[in-house]
Amino acid sequence: MVTSEPTHAIEIRGLQKAFGFTQALAGTDLLVRPGESRALLGRNGAGKSTLIAMLTGLVKPDAGIIRIQGADGQVHEGSGADSIACVYQKSTLVNDLTVAENISLGAYPRKKWGAVDWQGIRSTAVEQLTEWGYGHIADRPVGDLEPLEKKIVEICRALSRGPRILLLDEPTAGLDEGGSHELFAQINSLRQRGVTVIYVSHHLEEIFKVCDSVTILRDGKDVLTAPTSELTVDKIVNVMAGVTDEEASAQSRAKEEQARLVQRREPGEVVLEVTNASVGHRVLGVDLLVRAGECVGLTGLDGAGHIQLAQAIAGQLRLDGGTMVHKGKPLGTGNEIDAINAGVGFVPEDRHVNGYVPEMSVEENATLSIVDRLRSAGGLINAKKRRRLFNELSGTWAIKCDGPTQAVEELSGGNQQKVVLARALASRPDTLVLVHPTAGVDMTAKESIYESLQSLRDSGKSLLIVSADDNDLAICDRVVVMYKGTIHAELAAGYEEWELVGAVQGAEEAAA
Amino acid sequence: MTTQTPTLAGAPHKGRAARAGSRIRSSSWARELALVPAIALAMIVGAILSPQFLTANNILNNILVTSAVLGIVVVAESIILISGYFDLSLESVVGLAPMLAVWLVLPAASGGSGWGFSVWAALAVMFLLSIVVGLINGTLVAKLKLNAFIVTLAMLILMRGLTMGLSGGQTLSGLPPEFLALGSTRWFGISIQIWLFALILIAAAVFMRSHPVGRKLYAMGGNNAAAAAAGIKTTRLTIGVFVAGAIIAAFAGLMLTGRIASVTASQGDGLIFTVFAAAVIGGISLNGGKGSMIGALCGVLLLGIIQNILVLSQVPSFWIEAIYGLIILGALIFNYLAGSKQSRRVV
């Protein structure tokens, strides 16, 4: 405890942390005034999540000072003060417990004799969730929720603690537009009440909506701290990547040049044809066509059915009605293996659930769907072949890791996502179904992912990008909007943003 | 934001809200009582096979009394399993704890230490030993992050060895009346063993269901990282859970000693398999975070009933084990077929 008048809600000096040979943080400073809302930015693997986890005490620093101003106004040495609430990048929910209990987890209201007050738990949960329009999920086990619902529960838990300091690590990854709106509204009202916020995101436009100032991390050091008003998205991206503005504009000129040289081919014959597809009460008789060399966007609000449709195409869900034809052959339903064999690649919605095998190496995860094709003459895996293939993939997706044999779970969130993308592509599918493909991926890497996807399309592959992210949809040739289980609108490339927003909300004029 | 008609806080699901108390916890009654069909079937079969099966005497004195010690150890193991760990060494506590207590009390001529401990002093030492065992297990698992299976297996071997060393392989009998009372006392005509089992089971059930610490154990077992992230002191709870388990097991060992009026060097050996069987059949997950005491009770009862039917029946000794295995396998499949084949929700 320090006696002097606290001037910082968070005071971090010279923070260091190494994992094995990876220096995640290399002497970072961070000073945040009470009531300030600070954006913490940086490329994938810059050390943002590590810093957040150190503030809450989940990761112990190797060196450096952390001081946090507690609820009592006193300054606490070290991490993990009670006045902090956090939404981590990765889910920290207990699947077997209900939503309500997860929201009160570890801080249960009590009745007489110290018994847990179930009614209190429930009303706290319903109250929080109702703000988001999710009051009805309070009694469900978290394991039954969809990723978006989980994210909301996670945010509700942090908010329900009445924190003085709120840490948000990519809270909007996986949220839809409505969810993001609600989040920003709540953050802004907390700011007015003097809550200190640390906000991590790769959606830089959000920074300007909710943050006073920005700190940029690069390779574990803070390289820039400035008020938001003095910055632009381009400036931030350049600092994150560590290039000067001149270098950056030279690069983008070169890219534009390249883009002009590449000839866009016209979409070819129909590759994927979905007719009258139904899945439960979510997808109600949908028709969808995807052509060779075409990139189709698919979007909608939560519950619109777009994600279920994508999962059905990838064999993750069984169709209750309708047919799917891929390359002229009927596609089996509810069988992911059939889908892969038929040439449909898939990037799942929640990478932690079925995206990767945590303790397996980056290289093996990336090539998991094609192990059978890596055999040498003796029937055993040809490690050289695998390494060559991985190097190709990791180049394409700019995966930052210590080496091909590092375990995927040790990677930063964005890099894990890139591994999942690499895996989907490894099987060289004719059709790629990607759900939230760039969730948690930084701006620069996103650009290169878009480039890769576009070049795939140009080489004649069909892409179906399921996303709520405007940037993801912007690379599509057309965007199909679902609403309440049916297709509501279809927008050709070059649509105005308001058109998309309207269509997603089910506005009639957009459908016209 | 969803597009359905907006609803006000608290209002949207009145019907559901009323049931909240029971529905809000993960372990719904349906899951807790999943074994009831299998138990019912077993009881019908028992009643058909033997006229003595459905007598009060058989149910109270044979099935329940026999299940009491097992049931208490199952309670201890279930708490540990729900918390996400494993404790094999409980079976050796069932052996070592009463052996130590009796050894301290008995004169050298009867194979004891001859130190003339009073019964209460011996019991104090015995519970102290259980606490130490729990502390060692818990610390190695929680602080050193060693695997619970292998730590408690080593502990099991160590304690079984201590029992053997202490007793020199002998059975100690001629126990003081305080020990025997745990086996032979009756309240309202029902053996104290049943009362104690009921007491411990109900206490554990209430604790796990409604005490904040119980809920934290569920959270810890369900997702240790998430529990830690929510500010739950997982290290301390882990150690606590191993200590509690060892104390309960020591008590169960004492009850077993009271019942067989002696302590043998092999007391408890092999018990842990049955304990796991009962717990897992009763719906306690080996991966932690799932299951309830009521479920565990059902598991204990089902095994107890099957055992009892086998004893009452005329199956030849040589084949009894095979039939037992077959019945358990059958019960599992029957329960699968009878139960709602609840799949995880997909949409």
Added chain:
Amino acid sequence: MTTQTPTLAGAPHKGRAARAGSRIRSSSWARELALVPAIALAMIVGAILSPQFLTANNILNNILVTSAVLGIVVVAESIILISGYFDLSLESVVGLAPMLAVWLVLPAASGGSGWGFSVWAALAVMFLLSIVVGLINGTLVAKLKLNAFIVTLAMLILMRGLTMGLSGGQTLSGLPPEFLALGSTRWFGISIQIWLFALILIAAAVFMRSHPVGRKLYAMGGNNAAAAAAGIKTTRLTIGVFVAGAIIAAFAGLMLTGRIASVTASQGDGLIFTVFAAAVIGGISLNGGKGSMIGALCGVLLLGIIQNILVLSQVPSFWIEAIYGLIILGALIFNYLAGSKQSRRVV
């Protein structure tokens, strides 16, 4: 890396990447050979305690021959554990399979069936039995999604019972020479048991490390859902893994029978505990997806060496077990202190 030297996207970490391949990621070997310090320590202690310890005779005939059967069952169990499952019934296959084979061959006068099966026909039936056992276990686990622990426990009880029923509790001896050969043959002065163990171990190690199916098993054990999403046929592989485990265990049972020149009704009883101990000490995770055959071998060797030292030493018989437990506990702690204490990423 500092802020003064800006780096370009795509090439930001050249310096780190360069060290990567060779140094950092040697951790897989480091993990496989984690037990080597403990083994070395045990060997030094053994050499000090007994002049006979380091003789070729002791190492080959006492330590290795004893470890062979255990080691083969550990290989089988490790494959199943790596795939994310559990098989307790392997120990009963070690008992039932050779009992069945011998029973089919022997005349009624020696306690056999008197059906006069030829050795090869009996072996065929035996392996068929193992396949059926594996199929049942695998199907119940993979298709009905029943818990592997409880399914294989029921199977264990059933098969132990069948062994008892078949043999009527008697030991069968007077085996045909084909059976005995598995125990007594020597190649280059070294028992065939060691050769067979080496062969199976190497085959399993290569298979798990480099065969596509082996890698799929690792993926399945590490994250079943992700494996399925990557197009791995998890149901089929699960069943296959249980069948393979049972076949290997049956073979180990045959070797054990060759070694003791008879089949006892209790053959294999209690073996599974030691199997798990060796596998887990050797770094095989009970949660699946982790561990290697080399690690498992180290676990088997460490246990074998400790056992051997205890018999060679002058520890009083009644305290041997306690010392054994203490040593395992000590080895775990020593290994923790000697090894790298990496914790998993939680958020």
Added chain:
Amino acid sequence: GSSTSADGEPTVGFSAGVLDNPFTAGLVKSVVNQANEGGLNMLPASNAEGDPAKQVTDFNTLITQGVKGIVTIPRDSDAIVPAIQAANQANIPVVTVDTAANGGDVYMNIRADNVAMGTSVCEQIGELVGGKGTVLELHGALSTTSGFDRNKGFHDCMQSKYPDVTIIAKDTNWESAKAVEQAQTVLSTSPVDAVFLASDSVMLSGVQTVLQDQGKWVPAGQSGHLPLVTIDGSSGSLQGIRDGYVDAVVSQPVDLYGKYGVSYLKDAIAGKEYQVGPTDHNSEIVEYEGNLADMLPSPVITKDNVDDESLWGNQQ
């Protein structure tokens, strides 16, 4: 190797199949005491923990240590044969105690006949119930030789001599708790006229509580007495005979096992040879499975001879 100790006594080994029951524990202590008093340097007994294969290894390890002779309680009569053969190859004499070996060259099998014990019990019980009625037999694990043989002797004799007696045979796996459970259930649900415990040192005190509970713990001669016959002869069972609760006990010659086990081993090292015929200690050496066996008597103890000093149960 260390074939002799510092003071020139020959080093000998002892391989036990199990240690965790009172009977073998007593036997091991008896053998080790006798050996060390009798001029042998006996290594601590190795414990195979019930695993015949470990016993083979234990033998090999003893051979590695260069012992001059081995006393063994085989875990299994057949499965011990490879171990004995290994000792034969190393020219180390072997004496088996309690359980005989079914092959190899054994200097002497010292044993009491477990089948005969079962037969003795059958005869006692047959008398007690007058040749008809129901008997509860709590037998040991049938996968152990003693469990199997006692059960066999009892059943074979009952079948031939008292065909009207019904046997309810229940397995206890040599566990006290299991014995109590079985006794509790059977005695409370079926009419039983007599009880046979295959091991009183394991089962008696537990079964006593069950009988007390059900008002059947009544001394002989009073109404409600339930005839009780046991094998082993622990001090508790002898006291039971004195007090009238136990009708007869077949006592195992534990002390004799220790005494003659050691003396035969010394004779073997000295090179003495034995022949079939009566011995100087009231027993008979017979030919058994190709080797010699000294069949020690297992006396039936009743009220008449319960105070015999030589009984092991009276020696504690």
